[in-house]
Amino acid sequence: MTVLQRRLARALPANEAWRPRRRLQRLLDQAGPLLRRPGFVVALLLVLFTLVAALAPWLFTQFDPYATQPSAKLLPPSLSHWFGTDELGRDLYTRVLYGARLSVEAALLAVGLALVCGLGLGIVSGFVGGRLDAVIMRLVDVLLALPGLLLALAIVTAIGFGTLPVAVAVGVGIIPGFARTTRAEVLRIKTLPYVEAARLGGASWGRTLLRHVLPNAWGPVAVLATLDIGAAILATAGLSFLGFGAAPPAAEWGTLIANGRHFLITAPWVSLLPGLFLVLVVFSLNHIARTFEEVQR
């Protein structure tokens, strides 16, 4: 600022009219540039579509996912049956939409569990430090050393089959990533001058943690969470493909794909189209995560 600008600034009458800007407005300002990226918008729309389908699948289809119709079995994709039909004549598109509920539910549960546990462990570990840090991190190391799918299989066999156990099993497998990322961020941020300034300004440890450390550590963790929803969807689908997930006739993406492999030669769409949809959703989530990561930089 030059001397002139400074004098201008002093003379400005705007001081009286000023009021703090609302949070929503700030959020909208930030979202603007994101919405100008076509790839991001397409990915976001697909994910939103999946989420809405998971909540209210009947909005997008007039078929019943459980109504069998033997005369219309294994029909190829057409205008009336977009994804074709399965061996019992059920509309596959409808079953994918209804299956979204179980798959998305399981994935969100898994990531939610991992997020809560991982963030908690990471923050405690990074903020308290010392022996507690060493103990927590060695536990995390042990978890990291086990292959994810093996760990999940072991947990599912221990606590039973079904959507919830599968979600827990997958969630436990991705805790270590969250714990590590959070801890690294907390360690970095707690030495920054603005944290010291807040402390010297009289802020308690709790306030410093909640208002300064957590929001600033949140960025990479949020990216990881978005990325891991995709991974969790894949893992739950994998477990239900192996038969640990939802029991038939409930539709779930993994079981849909598993069902179709009997007809892979004669009716490949039964397996491939649900698989393709799954891939698209995971890909969209990855793209969103990647975009967030770029924006942060």
Added chain:
Amino acid sequence: MSRLIDVENLKVSYHSGGRVTEAVRGVSFYLQPGETLAIVGESGSGKTTLASALLGLLPLTARIDDGRLAVAGQDISHASERSKQRLRGRVVGLVPQDPMVSLNPTLSIGRQIGESLVLRHGKRYPGLDADVVELLQQVGLDDPALRATQYPHELSGGMRQRVLIAIALAGEPQLIIADEPTSALDVTVQKRILDHLEQLVKARGIALVIITHDLGVAADRADRVLVMRQGEVVESGAARQVLSAPAHPYTRELLAAAPAFGATPRPLPVALAGKQPLLRFDGVGKVFSLPQGRSFQALQALDLAVYPGQTLAIVGESGSGKSTSLRIALGLEQPSSGRVHFAGQDIGTLNWKQFRPLRQRMQLVQQNPFAALDPRFSIYQSVVEPLVSFGLLKGRELEQAARRLMEQVQLPASYLDRLPRELSGGQRQRVAIARALALQPDLLLLDEPVSALDVSVQAQILDLLRELQAELGVAYVLVSHDLAVVASLAHQVVVLKQGQVVEQGEARQVLEQPRELYTRELLEAVPGRRLAVA
């Protein structure tokens, strides 16, 4: 002789996201072999872009729109990467800005110098090791054979800067471009390195381009000066002429802002009659224990007293214990010996909870305004945070307090909605000062408050601090390595060296008639002395 650099009407612009920013707008200048040219300007004036263009290292988003840019007779404005690469190292050498990050931490010093020797002489150059040692000796490092085997982290900032100079010299260039070569270093080290660079360049007949925001540095070293502002050259000519009789108002403004050029305002005198000291150190010492049972004496028997409304400056190079004394005053460190009194209360042994009420009366302004504000907090949130932490004000009152604070630091209230990244360095430092003033403290601790800022902005912040002191009667403890800054603010001065007090007393007396050799050295290191003396 032919010109080494010949720039005519050069225009460079940055293109990103559909926006075009003109960084250099029609600059013309030339440089003869053996000459020293200083390019002076604030941040954003286009001086670094100009240097990158000379090196052929413009980023991909930059475009040379117009003009001619010839180095050693070769036009490189649109030359291929390969031909530019031939120029770098052999014809043009660079001494980069930040010695802390400019060396490869995984290679030894000798290897890094060797790299540029190999580039110059070919892979099977027989005299490699001897040349490395000789170069290290030339740039003034003791025990060059040992230094060649060491790694960057084992050297201090000043030594690393010397290594970088050695690397630039290794290619035997005709021209060295030094981009703010010493702004990250202590003043005394700065002086020694610049002296040395000057000698080397003179001895070898190399031309030198110094890029700096500090007119003092330019005045001391350069034959000619080029003053840039917003991508344009506002003034150029012989150094002495430009600086003693500046023609352009901007140059005059820069000169007035440079603390070393005599016209610095002095602090207002404060009557002390019968006042009790606000902060008092009695024989305070601090020992840090290091691994393997060793210990390090950071501070020894420091006595000082800060009176209400007065400024006490603690001066010293890095490692002198000046930051430690601040941290002790703030209760972030406990003194190993001696007593610390704040407003009559012994604070040396208080724990965090007991200290908390005192924080309302004592606040800190940090060194680096770029890291001192939470990037996610709006300026409003940052400024009022201490008030919220202590639960003093709510709602409307809080907004009023924010407006009043912004007025005090002379920023428009509309800035309250901005995020820190939308402000310049000087503006951020104003916000940090506003935050420190929020609780209406009696004492502000200023930790190098202007060292991260441009010279002209420094002067504005110092003015602000002086005005605030007159208005609010706050006492300051100012920690600085820059005596020019100290002279414009301090009533009392303590000079520290390696944890010990070298000299102490009234500012006028210490700065005008220094008794100790060390103080005199510090004073001489202030850039711009040669011109001020002449």
